[in-house]
Amino acid sequence: MGDLPDKERAFFEWYIEVLERSGITDKRYPIKGMNVWTPFGKKASSLMDRLIRSKIEPLGYDEVNFPALIPETEFKKEGEHIKGFDEQVYWVTHGGKTELDIKLALRPTSETAMYPMFALWVRSHRDLPLRVYQIVNVFRYETKTTRPFIRVREIHFFEGHTVHLSAVEAEKQVREDIDSFVAITRALCLPHLSIRRPDWDKFPGARYSIAFDMPLGGSKTLQIATVHYYADNFARAYGIAFEDRDGTQKIPHQTTYGISERLLGAVVGMHGDAKGLVFPSSIAPVQVVVIPIPGAGDSPELTSATEVVMNSLKELGIRAVLDASDERPGSKFYRWELKGVPLRVEIGRREIAEKRVTAVNRLGTKTPLLLEGLGEGILTALSAFDSALAARAEASLRSRMVQVTDGGALNPEVVNVIGWCGRAECGHEVEKTPGLSLLGTVEDSEHLGKLPPPVCHFCKNPTNAVWAVAARPL
Amino acid sequence: MGDLPDKERAFFEWYIEVLERSGITDKRYPIKGMNVWTPFGKKASSLMDRLIRSKIEPLGYDEVNFPALIPETEFKKEGEHIKGFDEQVYWVTHGGKTELDIKLALRPTSETAMYPMFALWVRSHRDLPLRVYQIVNVFRYETKTTRPFIRVREIHFFEGHTVHLSAVEAEKQVREDIDSFVAITRALCLPHLSIRRPDWDKFPGARYSIAFDMPLGGSKTLQIATVHYYADNFARAYGIAFEDRDGTQKIPHQTTYGISERLLGAVVGMHGDAKGLVFPSSIAPVQVVVIPIPGAGDSPELTSATEVVMNSLKELGIRAVLDASDERPGSKFYRWELKGVPLRVEIGRREIAEKRVTAVNRLGTKTPLLLEGLGEGILTALSAFDSALAARAEASLRSRMVQVTDGGALNPEVVNVIGWCGRAECGHEVEKTPGLSLLGTVEDSEHLGKLPPPVCHFCKNPTNAVWAVAARPL
Structure with missing residues (x-):
């Protein structure tokens, strides 16, 4: 295969081509904008989900799962919200051959699925704060050009929803969510801007919206996540109320927090280069690939050396793959670079003689590492790689x-x-x-x-x- | 609250009541047969998913995620299959206000979503075997009485799909899947029957179907999972073919493997009793509840003793909760029994004096355990509990x-x-x-x-x- 298109000059050509060649998604599914998560892409996505969970569960969020279908009658209760999604909702109208009495919205987001239930769940001040999240697919009938991860019609989506005693507590939640998103992007070596949208561009039904934007494709920016403060707007529409300590009925204040699969698009778009994908180690499906460099007559030694290396990596929980096929090393380098593996470990005759390996990271930095204490050496090399990747991304943002x-x-x-x-x-x-x-x-x-x-x-x-x-x- | 209905005499009254009181699901969502996975239910479900993954990934299955919507044109390619689902498919007909050119089926299962892509993925004998799975929600417009976990319209579903060089290899896969399901139900302390359905009751499009049935609710049986052998039936309909070693084009043979959330219904229905849910330790959201039994003037000692206990449990990765509220112990016992926690650990004045705790399992067996080496003692007690639970279920099946x-x-x-x-x-x-x-x-x-x-x-x-x-x- 020839070179990838030039990322600086033709960002989206490069983007589409790198996704296809690396096999991270398959966009040949017969519905425009609905793509297949391949085993490779699904692994990256699952690791991303795990990262998100690890940063938001300590804030007190509990995982739930609400139905994907929402009766039109519920969907319509908050006026601004329905207007905001009017053109984008997929409607289920039939069950078998039967026309449904009330048509069902395939969730574009879950406020209107959750809040009728919150009205049942929230009774007393003791039920608050309520913090739940789900990681589900949501659906939007996009009419603009679709692009994998960035603008799709079925979107892998984290959505957090909270209910609070007061505006003060709800706005404190907004700050905590913003901080958690900083922790998430740090782990991805991605810088982002936290921006309060102007009133005319806030989420339908929100009092205000904080969005997280990232430059992408030269001069453009991509909104990858949002935190919204709803005040008591939805609570009033859905009849959510609680009895406070003093016995009075009050209306709670709400927030939401959404992170879409665009975050993976941002990882691809920000870190990727002329050789292909570049994964930060936190979500790399393969963190280390071990490649034996065969020479004449050294096979048994080489096999046992690679085994030692693989064992010391696995002991530390590093996601490592041994590529011992009889392809030539250059082809292997090419393929694993395309897949964005942070670190390549080479072992050949010279390395064995010197009781070391050569570690080459995805940005090209070469480091010899002694076999003794190799696992620790690899962890240090991965961490140095992440720092260099973050610095490169930060420089790109600033430029x-x-x-x-x-x-x-x-x-x-x-x-x-x-x-x-x-x-x-x-x-x-x-x-x-x-x-x-x-x-x-x-x-x-x-x-x-x-x-x-x-x-x-x-x-x-x-x-x-x-x-x-x-x-x-x- | 009064006693639960009698499980033997009024199974479904008991079943619905135990689900509601334990809070494992909320069926008040405004669409019949679409229920909310509460934090408690979602934890059990996620642990079930993890168990399933742990037994099927060693068989070589890779996780993927295919779109939830399937164009009618693809859905119709296999004639028997579409006929089998004719009355059960939810149809999306509109995007916003636009009527879609081709209506979209909300997946009732994913053969017809996956196989057009398999036709692109499978080219050569080197691409086989192909084994993928996804854990997603599927949708069926049920007209019969709905019941949480057992008959619902949005179903949490594991589906494995494989493609093989030959009938022999595909049927070997069927055997491996059957064995993996035995491993899954063992971990759940559930016995099941593996039954080959008669021809008139096999899955639409299958050559044959092996179903896993379990007695439930006295004299009835519940199908909780299936493995199907498709031969080359779907492959022909979807144009899946490969070039074999000898250069000839061949049609591969396929299998599928499905496990629905009914498995959780079976856990509830088989193990539950007059006190509520009973979880096997493998999927218990809480495996151990620690309850201090306060006496006069022993608070600081009690606090430090419960801390020691909690630490030794957490070190071993046991899912433990400390219930130190000022409710009386009896109420706590009642509530945690209702939630099916396998093991309760009580610590009071006598226990502290004797440097031990009292462990009481959900079947009522009491065991004193020394504080020294407590973690190991707890693991042994959990394992003994699982064995007793499995023996009780086996006896119930045989009876x-x-x-x-x-x-x-x-x-x-x-x-x-x-x-x-x-x-x-x-x-x-x-x-x-x-x-x-x-x-x-x-x-x-x-x-x-x-x-x-x-x-x-x-x-x-x-x-x-x-x-x-x-x-x-x-």
Whole structure:
């Protein structure tokens, strides 16, 4: 096979080709935008799910599973919400040959499935906070161009839903969720921006929405997750109420937290390169591939050396594969690089003689490691690889962000960081630069560097001005 | 709350009540037969999934995930199959307000989703065997009475699909799957019967079907899982073919293996009793509950003793909960028994003085265990509990099975074991006893005891006669 398309110049050609060649997904399924999770892709996805669980269960979330179908009558109770999904819902209208009395929505998200039940579950202040999550597939009838992981019609989805005594507690939950997402992206070596969406772009039914965006494909940005504060909006619509300590009936406040399979798309899009996928070690289906380099007459020694290596990796719970086929080493390197394996371990005649192996990480760094204490050496090498990967991603993010502090023209080819007074008329000015939208205001400045106090890019007023981001959302 | 209904006399009243009181499912969701997996139920279900994975992955199955929607055109390719599901399929007809060109079936099972892709994946003999599985929800528009776990419209489902070079290899897979199911039910302390369904009752599109049945609710039986041999039936319909070693094109042979959430219903139905659920330790969401028994003036000592106990349990990876609320011990006992916790550990003044705890298992067996080496003692007690639970279930199965060897009347109140010559006209004779059906022929005799050589119960002919089962399937 020839080279992959150039990632910088033709991002989506590169993206589609790297997905296909690596075998992480199969998009030949006969429904547009519904793809098959292959064994390789499913492993990465399951490891991603495990990572998400490990960061959100300590916050007190319990796993549940709600039905995938929602009666139209329930679905319609919150007006803004139904309007937001009006064009995107798949409707089940028949069971066998029988037309259903009430048509059923195939969940695009589960607020309207869960909240009628929350109304039964929540009775007293003692039932709160309620924190549940599910990892399920949701369905959206997308009419835009579909792309694996990034815009699909069946979406692998983490959704957390919480109910609280008060606005204060609900907003505290929002902060905890934001922090947990930072922990998740750290484990994936991905930097992201936490951005509060402008009012005109918040989730249907939410009081406000914090979104997590990541640059992707040169100048664009991808929303990979969101946390929403619903206040008591849904609770009122679905009749969720509780008796407080003082005996009065109160309406609780709610939040949600959603992470879609786009996070895997972001891993592919941010870390991948001209050789193929690059996985951070946390979700790499294979973390280490061991490749014997055969020479003349050294087979039995080589076999026993690779066994020693494999055993010491497995003892430490490292996901390792031995590739001892009789293909030539170069072809093996090529294939495992394409699949994004963080670390390749080579053992040949020279390594055996010197009681060591050669570890080569996916970014090309070579390290000799002694056979004695090899497992520990591998863990250190994986951790160094993750740090280098994170630094490369961080540099990529920074190189795409430009602070525009002089009131100059916005650049549709970068992520523009500008001052904004918060007024809609100024915010919509962004759209005069073709392709650009105001993503919203910056919730954290970790990746922004030092910024001066802002004035509004448009009206020049410093009053209420905060830093905001204008970019081209995918 | 009053006593549970009598399990022997009013099985389904008991069953529904024990599900509701224990909180393992919530059937108040506004679609009949679609229930909510509560945190407690979801934990049991996830542990069940983990058990299934642990027994089938060693057979070479890889996890995948196929779309939930199947175009009608693909769904219809295998004629018998579509006929079998004609009345049961939920159809998606609209995306937003747009009527779809081709309506989409919400998968009732995934043959017709997977096999068009298998036709792309399988090219050469080197691609075989192909063994994949997924754990997903499937959907069936049930018109009969729905009951949680047993007959629902959204079904949590393990489905394995394999493709083989030859009939011989496919049928070897069938045997391996059967063995793996024996391993699964052993871990659940459940006995089952492996029964080859008569031709008129096999899965739509299968050459033959092996079903796993379990007595439930007195005289009835419940099919909890199946293994099907498809021969090359689906492969021909979906154009799956491979180039063999000799360069000729061949049609592969296929099998499937399905286990539904009924397995959890069987755990509830077989093991549960007048006090509530009884979980085998393998899937118990809580394996051990530790309950301090407060006396006058011994609090600090008690607190430190329970800490020691909890630590030694957690070190061994035992799923343990400390219930230190100020409720009285009797109420705690009641609640944890209802939830089916295998082992209760009590620590009071006497226990502390004697450096031991009192372990009481869910079947009522009391064992004093020394604090020294407590973890090991607990593991032994859990294992003894599982053995006792398995023996009780085995005795229950045997008490419900009656060998009818004298040509006498069949009893609709038991599981009748009879000789059968294999001819349909004799098989259908079973149905003359109201309620009874011929479940099929016995594939294993583990739970049947010693049986004489059979003659057909109806025509008295010994030619081709084998042991078969006539019972009332749920």
